[in-house]
Amino acid sequence: MSAEVVLFWLFGICTVASALVVVGAKNPMGSAMALVATFFFLAGIYVLLLAHTIAVLQILVYAGAVMVLFLFVIMLLSLTGDERHSAPTLMKVLGGAVAAALSGLLGSVFRQWIDVPPASSPAQLNAGSLHAVGALLYTQWLFPFEAVSLLLLVAIVGAVVVAKAKI
Amino acid sequence: MVPVHHYLMLAAVLFCLGLFGVLVRRSALVVFMCVELMLNAANLTFLAFARQYGDGAGHVSAFFVIAVAAAEASIGLALLIAVFRSRGSINISDVKTLRH
Numbered sequence: 001m002s003a004e005v006v007l008f009w010l011f012g013i014c015t016v017a018s019a020l021v022v023v024g025a026k027n028p029m030g031s032a033m034a035l036v037a038t039f040f041f042l043a044g045i046y047v048l049l050l051a052h053t054i055a056v057l058q059i060l061v062y063a064g065a066v067m068v069l070f071l072f073v074i075m076l077l078s079l080t081g082d083e084r085h086s087a088p089t090l091m092k093v094l095g096g097a098v099a100a101a102l103s104g105l106l107g108s109v110f111r112q113w114i115d116v117p118p119a120s121s122p123a124q125l126n127a128g129s130l131h132a133v134g135a136l137l138y139t140q141w142l143f144p145f146e147a148v149s150l151l152l153l154v155a156i157v158g159a160v161v162v163a164k165a166k167i
Numbered sequence: 168m169v170p171v172h173h174y175l176m177l178a179a180v181l182f183c184l185g186l187f188g189v190l191v192r193r194s195a196l197v198v199f200m201c202v203e204l205m206l207n208a209a210n211l212t213f214l215a216f217a218r219q220y221g222d223g224a225g226h227v228s229a230f231f232v233i234a235v236a237a238a239e240a241s242i243g244l245a246l247l248i249a250v251f252r253s254r255g256s257i258n259i260s261d262v263k264t265l266r267h
Contacts, residue, residue, distance in 0.1 A: 066240045077251050
């Protein structure tokens with residue numbers, strides 16, 4: 001068994017386990033901490049997929065910025081663990097059935113890639129490097145890139161307007 | 168080497184876990200965290216196919232998904248604070264004015 005296989009199973013099982021904690025934890029703080037762990041394990045998976053740029057962004061933006069925002073809100077609202085009325089049992093059963101059906105559907109769709117060998121030329125293996133992604137981002141994808149910067153500006157202004165008590 | 172199919176299955180499992188959380192949990196904050204989980208599963212699918220076909224467009228799309236997720240988190244959490252201020256709770260069972 002090569003190191004890549006071992007690392008994949010290690011990161012994969014840890015990702016799914018911490019995602020289960022996110023969904024199941026009683027305390028929102030526990031969910032947030034498990035979510036940080038999920039992001040770190042996913043960054044490891046991204047490195048295995050040769051997506052180095054996105055792995056670094058994942059840790060910087062998700063585990064750094066977004067999770068700090070979540071933690072601030074948890075502490076600001078001083079949320080306790082009790083969800084006064086949890087979802088009715090029927091909702092839980094239905095939710096489980098929908099999730100199981102969707103995973104079965106996705107599994108059957110993804111089966112067609114089961115024996116397709118991945119790309120292997122050096123240029124294709126390099127597609128996730130900072131140089132390659134940056135070159136694409138500032139040429140072919142320049143307009144969406146600028147649109148996203150505008151979206152982030154609108155989100156900042158919108159967040160201030162929505163969260164402030166009195167403007 | 169690990170076949171790309173494994174990564175796709177991992178993404179499917181992650182997405183369905185997030186979906187289950189969104190449907191079942193009542194705390195709006197945890198629902199947001201589960202949405203982040205689903206967005207990450209979508210990212211993993213983008214990157215798995217980028218690896219499969221050696222195409223940089225998958226990486227660029229994942230970059231945009233991260234940016235949109237950051238915008239979503241900031242607006243969503245601001246909404247949570249506004250809801251908490253007006254109702255004293257962020258339980259989504261309490262937010263039902265539009266239902267009547």
